Amino acid sequence: MILAVASGKGGTGKTTVSVNLARMLGANVQLLDCDVEEPNAHLFLRAEPNAQTVVTIPVPQVDEGLCDGCGACAEFCEYHAIVCFGPTPLIFAEMCHGCGGCAMVCPHKAITETDKRIGMVETVQAQDITLIQGRLDIGVAMAPPLIRAVKARLQDGIPAILDAPPGTSCPVIATLRSSDFVVLVTEPTPFGLHDLKLAVEMVRELGIPFGVVVNRYGVGDNRVHAFCSEQQIPVLLEIPDDRRIAEACSRGELIVDALPEYRGLFQSLIDKTMHRQKVGIA
Amino acid sequence: MKIAFTTSGNELAAPLDTRFGRAPRFLIYDLEGETLELVNNQQNLNAAQGAGIQSAGTAARSGAQALVSGHCGPKAFRVLQAAGIRVFYSNTSTVAEALDAYRQGTLVESKTADVDGHWE
Numbered sequence: 159m160i161l162a163v164a165s166g167k168g169g170t171g172k173t174t175v176s177v178n179l180a181r182m183l184g185a186n187v188q189l190l191d192c193d194v195e196e197p198n199a200h201l202f203l204r205a206e207p208n209a210q211t212v213v214t215i216p217v218p219q220v221d222e223g224l225c226d227g228c229g230a231c232a233e234f235c236e237y238h239a240i241v242c243f244g245p246t247p248l249i250f251a252e253m254c255h256g257c258g259g260c261a262m263v264c265p266h267k268a269i270t271e272t273d274k275r276i277g278m279v280e281t282v283q284a285q286d287i288t289l290i291q292g293r294l295d296i297g298v299a300m301a302p303p304l305i306r307a308v309k310a311r312l313q314d315g316i317p318a319i320l321d322a323p324p325g326t327s328c329p330v331i332a333t334l335r336s337s338d339f340v341v342l343v344t345e346p347t348p349f350g351l352h353d354l355k356l357a358v359e360m361v362r363e364l365g366i367p368f369g370v371v372v373n374r375y376g377v378g379d380n381r382v383h384a385f386c387s388e389q390q391i392p393v394l395l396e397i398p399d400d401r402r403i404a405e406a407c408s409r410g411e412l413i414v415d416a417l418p419e420y421r422g423l424f425q426s427l428i429d430k431t432m433h434r435q436k437v438g439i440a
Numbered sequence: 441m442k443i444a445f446t447t448s449g450n451e452l453a454a455p456l457d458t459r460f461g462r463a464p465r466f467l468i469y470d471l472e473g474e475t476l477e478l479v480n481n482q483q484n485l486n487a488a489q490g491a492g493i494q495s496a497g498t499a500a501r502s503g504a505q506a507l508v509s510g511h512c513g514p515k516a517f518r519v520l521q522a523a524g525i526r527v528f529y530s531n532t533s534t535v536a537e538a539l540d541a542y543r544q545g546t547l548v549e550s551k552t553a554d555v556d557g558h559w560e
Contacts, residue, residue: 241522250515
């Protein structure tokens with residue numbers, strides 16, 4: 159079971175939901191921090207990484223002796239990482255997504271690939287929770303290959319919770335692909351609703367079953383609930399707008415540890431999502 | 441010789457666009473023939489990234505040997521250099537004024553980009 163926790167708007171509580179679910183599960187669980195531009199789940203687990211691996215992507219290099227400047231590589235590249243206006247192509251490695259297409263289309267076999275470092279994958283063991291997090295290098299603007307490297311560490315047979323980056327762009331898609339269920343965390347504000355609608359469109363396009371968690375329930379208005387009911391989207395959980403929750407989070411504490419009265423809430427979310435076969439949410 | 445000017449308009453009196461990568465079009469002026477043509481650069485307006493590189497490619501394909509714009513970033517500059525296009529910066533308000541300045545020789549050719557890339 160792979161559960162992804164996403165949102166349109168940032169700062170709605172994806173990590174809060176992810177880490178509390180992981181702890182509440184009370185069994186071996188893999189927690190993947192896929193927000194590789196600013197991983198923060200580790201702040202709640204208080205453990206040091208016990209393994210680090212460098213992640214690279216293949217970027218092209220041109221053998222000028224073999225290149226005749228035909229420009230087939232530049233024509234192929236969707237990301238303008240290669241342009242060809244002189245005797246040999248210019249390469250912008252920071253634009254390259256590492257697909258390898260340029261080397262394949264080169265009629266003179268003048269392009270080979272070399273590894274370019276983009277970041278690290280780190281593993282943190284905190285009791286039952288195995289946290290696997292990506293950490294994109296500063297100055298690198300290429301999150302999806304690192305997210306795929308984080309997900310490549312997933313082990314079959316152990317439940318997994320994926321903490322997604324905010325938004326609806328490529329890094330989020332890279333995170334959500336191949337997950338079994340998506341929880342969309344939002345807040346009951348106009349901004350929360352606006353971005354929730356974008357996130358709903360995205361998840362529907364991906365064809366993954368999903369439901370909504372409303373965080374800071376009590377602020378704002380009821381338009382998120384109205385939208386969900388009109389669209390027949392299950393509201394799986396409402397987390398109250400409780401100052402003590404914010405205080406616990408600001409100290410790096412888990413809600414289920416600091417405020418045990420909320421354990422039932424997170425347990426119900428596990429029942430409705432990770433164990434959803436049993437309760438029949440499609 | 442042809443010179444490319446970045447602009448949002450379609451005549452010499454039109455404003456000189458200070459952006460290079462996301463300028464809506466190029467006005468290509470032929471100094472000898474005193475004729476102009478317009479080259480669309482709209483494909484870049486919504487590009488997430490690589491607008492400067494693509495824009496430089498468009499300028500190169502236009503046959504221009506010089507470019508006059510407000511600014512140019514490092515990636516675009518590398519492409520323009522590879523394509524043998526000389527780069528001039530101008531802060532005049534219209535294409536016509538920039539052209540006059542070029543003719544009078546008051547525009548200085550730049551050997552570097554004058555702004556950082558968006559991620560640098």
